[in-house]
Amino acid sequence: MSALPSLRDARGSGPAVVALGGGHGLSATLSALRLMTDRITAVVTVADDGGSSGRLRDELGVLPPGDLRMALAALCDDSEWGRTWRDVLQHRFSSDGALDRHAVGNLLIVALWELLDDTVEGLDWVGRLLGARGRVLPMVSVPLRIEADVVHADGARERVCGQVSVATTPGRIEHLRLEPQDPPACPEAVAAIEAADWVVLGPGSWYTSVMPHLLVPGLRDALHRTSARTILTLNLSPESGETEGMRADEYLDALHAHAPELRVDAVVADPGAVDDVGELGAASERLGARLLLRQVSRGDGTPLHDPLRLAAAFRDVVEGFLGDVGTRADDAR
Known part of the structure; x- marks a missing residue:
């Protein structure tokens, strides 16, 4: 091509x-x-409630950082510097302890949020580290919970809560909601x-x-x-x-x-x-x-x-x- x-x-x-x-x-x-x-x-x-993001969200009360990390990695500078820091951001630990499957970038983002007390500024700092070709922002300022009404093959209806559950529950989704309903x-x-x-x-x-x-x-x-x-x-x-x-x-x-x-x-x-x-x-x-x-x-x-x-x-x-x-x-x- x-x-x-x-x-x-x-x-x-x-x-x-x-x-x-x-x-x-x-x-x-x-x-x-x-x-x-x-x-x-x-x-x-910012509704992820599974994996490394879900654990950090539950433990620290922060926005789930995983999707934000992936967006930053996609925008990294096309240079040895940018690609190396992208790989660092995406690296996951493998251990028998508490760090298992945590992504380095998730920890870095959350650390900057704690130090700066500003979600957007923290993401901008990571973007500068990567030489990012663009900016990454959360859609809202608070963690979200996704809820859905799911109709199963037998006609039974179920209210499903949480992004992972909504994404994996078999059936037809009829209605989608956010909690809180009017997030900032x-x-x-x-x-x-x-x-x-x-x-x-x-x-x-x-x-x-x-x-x-x-x-x-x-x-x-x-x-x-x-x-x-x-x-x-x-x-x-x-x-x-x-x-x-x-x-x-x-x-x-x-x-x-x-x-x-x-x-x-x-x-x-x-x-x-x-x-x-x-x-x-x-x-x-x-x-x-x-x-x-x-x-x-x-x-x-x-x-x-x-x-x-x-x-x-x-x-x-x-x-x-x-x-x-x-x-x-x-x-x-």
């Missing part, structure tokens, strides 16, 4: 892009966006969305990483106010538990059910992950969005996004809308 034409302007900066999500899905988006622009803000979900949005995240040129939502764990952002009133209102265009990136395969058996168009319907006023301008999907292109096209139209079908998966058959291919798809979306602006200007003349 040829090198990706950059969208950076003469100053080398590029459009201001805010990426919403968490975990591996957000990392994939950030790895693609960094090929297009230097003006990236990652707004990260991170002010810097709100400001970034309002000032953005583009907002990218997804891919990722649909109910536990992508959609929680839309349930935070401050973020939801900022998405309604902003003049930024929104790109929705679909997953490459359903996840066991939370989205098992879902078709591509059902991802969009679930999003619309929880955030009916959200404006979506473009939907990016890999043709290999779409059961019915017609249904997905119709679902995209219901959101007022254009559907862009592009191979964005890796060539080895694994259900992982390829950064260069995903960046090319984002570039096509952006240039398509820029072309529309140019066409309208020509028509006006």
Whole structure:
């Protein structure tokens, strides 16, 4: 594949892009966006209650740092310095003691939070250590708990609490909630969305990483106010538990059910992950969005996004809308 034409302007900066999500899905988006622009803000979900993050959250009462750490690692400087510190951040201890499976980066982030007593400043310090190409922010200022109403195959309903449980409980998720219900949005995240040129939502764990952002009133209102265009990136395969058996168009319907006023301008999907292109096209139209079908998966058959291919798809979306602006200007003349 040829090198990706950059969208950076003469100053080398590029459009201001805010990426919403968490975990591996957000990392994939950030790895693609960094090929297009230097003006990236990652707004990260903070509901994780498992593994190293869950243990630190329970023991110290802090935001779960794991998804924040992964976003910072994805934005590290492409140099020996940046890559080395990325690897340090991602390193996990292996022992028979209390440090087993703790990520070094999680401990570093929490240490900075305690020293500085400022969540955002602590993350900015880690970003400086990595030479990060962008900024990483939590979506809210307090740890979140995700709750869901799950309908099982036999019709029985269950209220499931906690991100890990929601992500792994078999059944169809009907309704998603956050606890607390009206968490305070991170002010810097709100400001970034309002000032953005583009907002990218997804891919990722649909109910536990992508959609929680839309349930935070401050973020939801900022998405309604902003003049930024929104790109929705679909997953490459359903996840066991939370989205098992879902078709591509059902991802969009679930999003619309929880955030009916959200404006979506473009939907990016890999043709290999779409059961019915017609249904997905119709679902995209219901959101007022254009559907862009592009191979964005890796060539080895694994259900992982390829950064260069995903960046090319984002570039096509952006240039398509820029072309529309140019066409309208020509028509006006």
